[in-house]
Amino acid sequence: MTVTPVDARPVRMLVNGDEVEAQVESRRLLADFLREDLELCGTHLGCEHGVCGACTILLDGEPARSCLLLAVQCDGAEIQTVEGLGRDGVLAPLQEAFREHHALQCGFCTPGFLMTASYVLSTTPGVPEERELREALAGNLCRCTGYHNIVDAVQDAARRRQQTSPQKEG
């Protein structure tokens, strides 16, 4: 069987639970596909070369840089963006915690932090230690907060989760 490289092709993926289908140029970055083709502008593009973390999304449940993925690569994949965190205009507990702890100022980096942090919460039982949390968030850059409030917010979200469903711990 031979394989022929193409300039564009159709893709199907599940984005925040919605099935989407589109014809995309091969060079189209996933970040641009989300922002421009699907009009999901919550995913922010900072550096466009994988350093700043603003464009972090979840690809099949794991955090990844959407500026370092081509949309064609994600054919058949499940994508979660910041738009998928809250539902019907109600913020997710993690987003609430960010607001309460003043974990954002200009907000540019926030979508990336929220996606990385939601992965940390989904894979860490209990409340993550500060050191471990700082390491987990080290791939996201923030120029406003100095990180303290972000760490506080994620720990608080984890603590509240523990209070609501204590039987899940351990």
Add this chain to the structure above:
Amino acid sequence: MKPAPLAYCDPTTVDEAVAVLADAGDEAKLLAGGQSLMPLLNLRIVRPSVLVDLNRIEQLSEIDARETGGIRIGATVRQRTLELDATMRERLPLLVEAVRLVAHVPIRTRGTVGGSVAHADPAAEIPAVTLVLGATMHVLGPTGPRTIPATEFYLGPFTTGVDPSDLLVAVEFPPQPPGAGWAFLEIARLHGAFALVGVAALIHAGADGTLEDARLALCGVGGTPVEIEGLDELVRGQRPSASLIEHVARRVRETIEPFTDTQAGAGYRREVAGVLTARALHLAASRAGLEVAA
């Protein structure tokens, strides 16, 4: 910026991938995790007309743990997969320790072992580990499969024995010797940044507590990862001691030819290489259950 126009394909077998390479020649680039290649495409430093995505080739994403203790890691096995794999932690703890220093989790969920080895950034951690552990690279080219030992693989900065028409299929690690001590240490400006200097160390001792072998390789101190040769002769039959470790560190400082760039001067790199070597050997000795005499 955005990538320049390119044609894309995602073959499902290695033979299809090699066939596309044969057609496209130097115009093609292989895409594994994309954590080095995609930035280069976005910045248009690299402008391939054809991109061959390896991520749909199932065979390349397999970890094959041999009964003999060795492990063959397919070229697209994610660094994150490896880091969380219980067998890898048990059998190749040195590799796992190095992988945990590669960038950040959202990079390692995509970044691959094969990609790191084939990209051959002189500051990258994994290539240094392939030298210390004596890994073998499995390559498939137009004339068929071949193997290249790690010691002959790295030819220069970003240059390896993988030709433009070749595909790196797997990296095979022999078992770490029983009772070996290991360590990977690095100094970087930020956690997750490329190492200014990194040191991979492996030592093992006989039943009488005297050393049989010591191997060291460094990253960030030359155009390729650098293995320090002749350490086996230097340490064999000796008990680990502070003076022996200082002797090895001196050998490292004298052997390497580091460079100056915007991150650090050559002199600083040389100094740090010696300090990290000593720390790595102390840690390796303690993990091997050996006491280091003062």
